[in-house]
Amino acid sequence: xxxxxxxxxxxxxxxxxxxxxTPAGTVPPHTASDSxxxxxxxxxxxxxxxxxxxxxxxxxxxxxxxxxxxxxxxxIGGVSHFLEHMLxxxxxxxxxxxxxxxxxxxxxxxxxxxxxxxxxxxxxxxPSTHLELAFDVLADMMRGTTFDPTEFEKERKVIFxxxxxxxxxPEDLVHDVIDxxxxxxxxxxxPIAGTEETVGATTRDAMIDYWRRNYSPDRLIxxxxxxxxxxxxxxxxxxxxxxxxxxxxxxTFTPLASDQHETRVRLVDxxxxxxxxxxxxxxxxxxxxxxFVQSTIEAILSGGMSSRLFQExxxxxxxxxxxYGYFRPYEDVGQGVIYAGTDLERVEETVGAxxxxxRKLREAPxxxxxxxxxxxxxxxxxLMGLEDSRxxxxxxxxxxxxxxxxxxxxxxxxxxxxxxxxxxxxxxDELFRPERYSxxxxxxxxDERLFRDLLTG
Numbered sequence: 001x002x003x004x005x006x007x008x009x010x011x012x013x014x015x016x017x018x019x020x021x022t023p024a025g026t027v028p029p030h031t032a033s034d035s036x037x038x039x040x041x042x043x044x045x046x047x048x049x050x051x052x053x054x055x056x057x058x059x060x061x062x063x064x065x066x067x068x069x070x071x072x073x074x075x076i077g078g079v080s081h082f083l084e085h086m087l088x089x090x091x092x093x094x095x096x097x098x099x100x101x102x103x104x105x106x107x108x109x110x111x112x113x114x115x116x117x118x119x120x121x122x123x124x125x126x127p128s129t130h131l132e133l134a135f136d137v138l139a140d141m142m143r144g145t146t147f148d149p150t151e152f153e154k155e156r157k158v159i160f161x162x163x164x165x166x167x168x169x170p171e172d173l174v175h176d177v178i179d180x181x182x183x184x185x186x187x188x189x190x191p192i193a194g195t196e197e198t199v200g201a202t203t204r205d206a207m208i209d210y211w212r213r214n215y216s217p218d219r220l221i222x223x224x225x226x227x228x229x230x231x232x233x234x235x236x237x238x239x240x241x242x243x244x245x246x247x248x249x250x251x252t253f254t255p256l257a258s259d260q261h262e263t264r265v266r267l268v269d270x271x272x273x274x275x276x277x278x279x280x281x282x283x284x285x286x287x288x289x290x291x292f293v294q295s296t297i298e299a300i301l302s303g304g305m306s307s308r309l310f311q312e313x314x315x316x317x318x319x320x321x322x323x324y325g326y327f328r329p330y331e332d333v334g335q336g337v338i339y340a341g342t343d344l345e346r347v348e349e350t351v352g353a354x355x356x357x358x359r360k361l362r363e364a365p366x367x368x369x370x371x372x373x374x375x376x377x378x379x380x381x382x383l384m385g386l387e388d389s390r391x392x393x394x395x396x397x398x399x400x401x402x403x404x405x406x407x408x409x410x411x412x413x414x415x416x417x418x419x420x421x422x423x424x425x426x427x428x429d430e431l432f433r434p435e436r437y438s439x440x441x442x443x444x445x446x447d448e449r450l451f452r453d454l455l456t457g
């Protein structure tokens with residue numbers, strides 16, 4: 001159960017144009033909407049969204065809970081991730097943890113989970129003839145876990161090892177460091193897995209209290225894709241979750257604002273074989289329609305081997321083996337990150353080259369043909385990415401969890417096509433300013449001023 005950002009958000013809008021919404025227990029009319037996706041909201045607030053598919057033999061199921069690490073109180077930081085692990089550790093009906101995986105794997109299926117900053121998800125994929133089994137196992141984990149004290153202490157030690165493994169991998173650790181630099185003293189700056197101190201301080205009673213209050217019906221989205229019928233998934237959800245009620249006051253998070261006005265640098269002085277670099281900056285939240293412009297900038301910079309970062313930093317200049325960028329949008333703020341791993345003697349040149357690529361995008365309009373190639377790439381990957389039942393479950397569930405609505409691929413492609421050269425340059429000018437940059441470097445370096453000058457010069 002790896003710690004990872006999966007999907008973000010917690011807003012809900014029940015009736016959205018362009019896709020079917022039906023009362024609980026009724027069959028959604030497939031002819032009532034042009035959308036291939038369906039939604040039902042149970043009386044207690046649990047949402048069911050599905051994407052039935054033809055020509056496949058599998059079914060995938062994902063339970064999304066709109067709660068993650070940024071909802072936690074600092075003394076028990078990492079409890080969302082710890083809880084995710086514990087839900088695999090035995091239930092009243094399946095007291096031996098091995099039974100959980102065995103029941104899914106004996107039919108050829110797979111299951112796993114992921115914890116993010118604003119959501120936690122649990123998924124299973126099986127041959128479609130075993131969908132009911134998959135639902136039974138996953139629902140039993142969510143509602144019947146015993147939090148066995150022996151398993152609790154054992155899993156705490158497992159998470160200690162997970163945290164230590166990240167400390168031993170600078171190419172992973174540097175991403176946690178840049179989060180801390182961009183969001184100092186904020187929940188978004190804490191590692192999702194927590195620290196040994198906070199995981200060590202988390203008691204069984206504190207976890208059960210967190211679980212009861214935050215795994216509530218209004219925060220649960222049941223998403224399914226593949227060879228299935230929407231009404232069958234609704235019936236299963238009603239059977240296993242129809243009696244779920246809120247239990248106490250759920251955690252919330254404190255909204256943030258992007259108020260950085262000076263360059264920040266954090267050096268982690270270590271003897272390493274490579275220098276590991278993350279250049280970060282505040283970015284847009286997912287709640288703005290400009291997110292489509294931001295994701296286009298991401299593709300221009302890092303959308304494959306033909307992208308600007310790969311071509312300039314690796315192919316033309318030979319500075320790195322690995323270079324890529326990504327955006328992490330949240331409900332209230334966002335974050336952009338560029339990563340590069342380079343030779344210890346070429347770290348200054350590499351940092352300067354990364355800053356130059358961002359400056360180029362800010363100062364010069366993207367050529368129209370490059371923008372069109374980027375749009376075509378994005379649309380092609382979107383369509384190819386929806387050929388699997390799990391990806392369709394992620395598509396419908398992730399959108400519902402994040403936006404409270406589900407757009408079709410065609411609608412998203414229209415948004416991609418609407419992005420203009422002027423919009424790209426306008427947003428690049430807003431994002432790529434040296435006073436908004438944060439830099440994290442792991443390697444044998446101590447002179448922060450040198451690196452700050454590279455970003456501001």
